[in-house]
Amino acid sequence: MTEVVNTRNALFEAKRSGKTGVVMTMGALHAGHAALLRTARAQADFVIATIFVNPLQFGPNEDLARYPRTFDADVAMCEAEGVDLVFAPPVEEMYPGGQPVVTVDPGPLGGQLEGEHRPGHFAGVLTVVLKLLNLTRADAAYFGEKDYQQLTLIRRMVRDLEVPVEIVGVPTVREPDGLALSSRNRYLSDAERDLSLSLSRALRRGGAQRTVDAVLATAAAELAGIDVDYLELRDPELGAPPAQGSARLLVAARIGTTRLIDNTPLELS
Numbered sequence: 024m025t026e027v028v029n030t031r032n033a034l035f036e037a038k039r040s041g042k043t044g045v046v047m048t049m050g051a052l053h054a055g056h057a058a059l060l061r062t063a064r065a066q067a068d069f070v071i072a073t074i075f076v077n078p079l080q081f082g083p084n085e086d087l088a089r090y091p092r093t094f095d096a097d098v099a100m101c102e103a104e105g106v107d108l109v110f111a112p113p114v115e116e117m118y119p120g121g122q123p124v125v126t127v128d129p130g131p132l133g134g135q136l137e138g139e140h141r142p143g144h145f146a147g148v149l150t151v152v153l154k155l156l157n158l159t160r161a162d163a164a165y166f167g168e169k170d171y172q173q174l175t176l177i178r179r180m181v182r183d184l185e186v187p188v189e190i191v192g193v194p195t196v197r198e199p200d201g202l203a204l205s206s207r208n209r210y211l212s213d214a215e216r217d218l219s220l221s222l223s224r225a226l227r228r229g230g231a232q233r234t235v236d237a238v239l240a241t242a243a244a245e246l247a248g249i250d251v252d253y254l255e256l257r258d259p260e261l262g263a264p265p266a267q268g269s270a271r272l273l274v275a276a277r278i279g280t281t282r283l284i285d286n287t288p289l290e291l292s
């Protein structure tokens with residue numbers, strides 16, 4: 024039976040034992056979230072899912088107000104995946120004094136890629152992730168590779184600030200045709216859904232190439248006519264791309280009013 028709590032006090036009072044794993048979400052749960060919950064369930068004794076649409080990580084012209092909210096279905100999925108506790112605080116519970124004065128600085132990577140197009144986004148993400156780690160006192164936390172820059176920055180924060188938690192990355196779950204699952208996919212019309220396949224196709228075809236130039240040229244060709252925010256090849260920690268070895272290809276694009284991101288690992292030779 025999944026217990027649902029909305030306050031920090033109720034979270035602190037919940038009985039638990041053994042290793043605690045947390046899966047942090049903004050709700051509107053789908054099979055990508057289920058993969059995170061299943062991994063946590065397999066590795067931890069007590070699994071907490073958090074559902075919180077964090078205003079701090081949204082820019083003034085972003086989709087905070089229209090972000091999908093499907094709370095009852097989310098709790099049903101948590102039940103089905105064997106989650107022990109759902110923590111779903113209202114905004115005032117997470118930010119009792121309004122906007123926090125002290126926040127986490129994501130460093131230079133926080134202003135690149137997603138950060139260049141969403142100023143302040145990663146300060147908002149890292150601040151709420153650190154708060155949720157402290158509130159849940161989790162031993163392990165599970166994040167999707169779909170948000171690869173987020174995962175990279177969370178790993179970096181945990182390393183640089185000595186946060187006592189294990190960070191586990193979970194591979195991206197895709198639709199059979201390649202589209203990465205995302206809560207924002209539900210904004211897409213049928214025609215936009217077809218167009219959105221360009222992102223995963225660009226990553227698949229670009230990712231099959233073996234030199235930096237060929238990767239970028241092949242991927243860019245698949246994105247012709249799409250409103251691309253960035254298409255970049257980086258090393259696995261999101262530094263400059265290596266000439267050889269493991270790399271990561273990342274893309275963000277706008278399909279109508281919906282902004283989608285995706286990425287893939289690849290090998291350069």
Ligand SMILES: Nc1ncnc2c1ncn2[C@@H]1O[C@H](COP(=O)(O)OP(=O)(O)OP(=O)(O)O)[C@@H](O)[C@H]1O
Pocket residue numbers: 047048049050054055056058059165166167168169170193194195196197203204205206207208
């Ligand atoms: N397709 C996916 N595969 C694996 N993990 C995913 C996938 N989609 C989201 N996640 C992970 O689920 C966690 C919560 O993400 P979130 O609630 O923002 O969902 P989302 O689908 O990424 O939403 P959005 O559409 O707003 O980006 C994050 O760690 C995220 O990386």
Ligand SMILES: CC(C)(CO)[C@@H](O)C(=O)[O-]
Pocket residue numbers: 047048049075077080148151152170173
């Ligand atoms: C990690 C997270 C739950 C923080 O709000 C969010 O950025 C997300 O859903 O990926």
Ligand code: BAL
Pocket residue numbers: 080170173
């Ligand atoms: N999935 C990352 C959260 C966001 O887009 O705000």
